[in-house]
Amino acid sequence: NAGVMQNPRHLVRRRGQEARLRCSPMKGHSHVYWYRQLPEEGLKFMVYLQKENIIDESGMPKERFSAEFPKEGPSILRIQQVVRGDSAAYFCASSTLTENTEAFFGQGTRLTVV
Amino acid sequence: GQNIDQPTEMTATEGAIVQINCTYQTSGFNGLFWYQQHAGEAPTFLSYNVLDGLEEKGRFSSFLSRSKGYSYLLLKELQMKDSASYLCAVREYDSWGKLQFGAGTQVVVTP
Numbered sequence: 001n002a003g004v005m006q007n008p009r010h011l012v013r014r015r016g017q018e019a020r021l022r023c024s025p026m027k028g029h030s031h032v033y034w035y036r037q038l039p040e041e042g043l044k045f046m047v048y049l050q051k052e053n054i055i056d057e058s059g060m061p062k063e064r065f066s067a068e069f070p071k072e073g074p075s076i077l078r079i080q081q082v083v084r085g086d087s088a089a090y091f092c093a094s095s096t097l098t099e100n101t102e103a104f105f106g107q108g109t110r111l112t113v114v
Numbered sequence: 115g116q117n118i119d120q121p122t123e124m125t126a127t128e129g130a131i132v133q134i135n136c137t138y139q140t141s142g143f144n145g146l147f148w149y150q151q152h153a154g155e156a157p158t159f160l161s162y163n164v165l166d167g168l169e170e171k172g173r174f175s176s177f178l179s180r181s182k183g184y185s186y187l188l189l190k191e192l193q194m195k196d197s198a199s200y201l202c203a204v205r206e207y208d209s210w211g212k213l214q215f216g217a218g219t220q221v222v223v224t225p
Contacts, residue, residue, distance in 0.1 A: 033212055042217040056212060091156065102147060105156040
């Protein structure tokens with residue numbers, strides 16, 4: 001049973017380009033969460049999705065950031081017109097939604113904006 | 115919202131015990147998690163507490179006091195591989211599973 005798969009592991013983009021980060025949840029998990037970790041800081045919640053639905057996007061910046069989790073395929077976090085401040089590690093986690101359940105994290109995508 | 119505080123760094127010697135404290139303020143508590151994160155890697159789940167008391171799992175134990183908004187993670191018989199960041203995270207009631215993380219405590223284990 002593969003874990004949460006994220007790709008790419010490392011992504012370099014020039015300022016103004018688009019970044020697309022992919023996340024495939026663990027088998028049997030229908031809930032996906034995206035977190036951002038800035039250097040020397042803790043993980044910050046961005047968005048929570050179920051298949052074809054955004055449940056909670058309270059942590060998403062109002063502009064340039066979007067997320068989706070289509071019926072088929074991985075969840076995508078899209079950052080348009082990247083700026084240097086977007087450089088961070090982006091982690092995806094998945095879970096079932098039952099009590100006492102932990103979220104399992106992927107290896108993360110390290111985005112560097114040059 | 116929540117305010118989650120934990121020390122920035124702790125140092126201990128191999129074989130010793132270290133206790134990492136975490137205090138939190140939340141409008142509706144629904145569970146506290148501890149994760150371990152090695153540099154450049156994914157956080158990995160260590161423990162979960164939703165009721166008061168101590169949960170023991172091998173060399174790691176976690177304690178929760180909901181009335182005090184307080185938890186600790188106890189690492190016993192420290193090994194060099196335990197050098198990592200330890201993240202305290204709180205889930206709010208009706209938060210649909212999202213976690214609010216503290217900044218993490220970097221534990222350095224010395225020989």
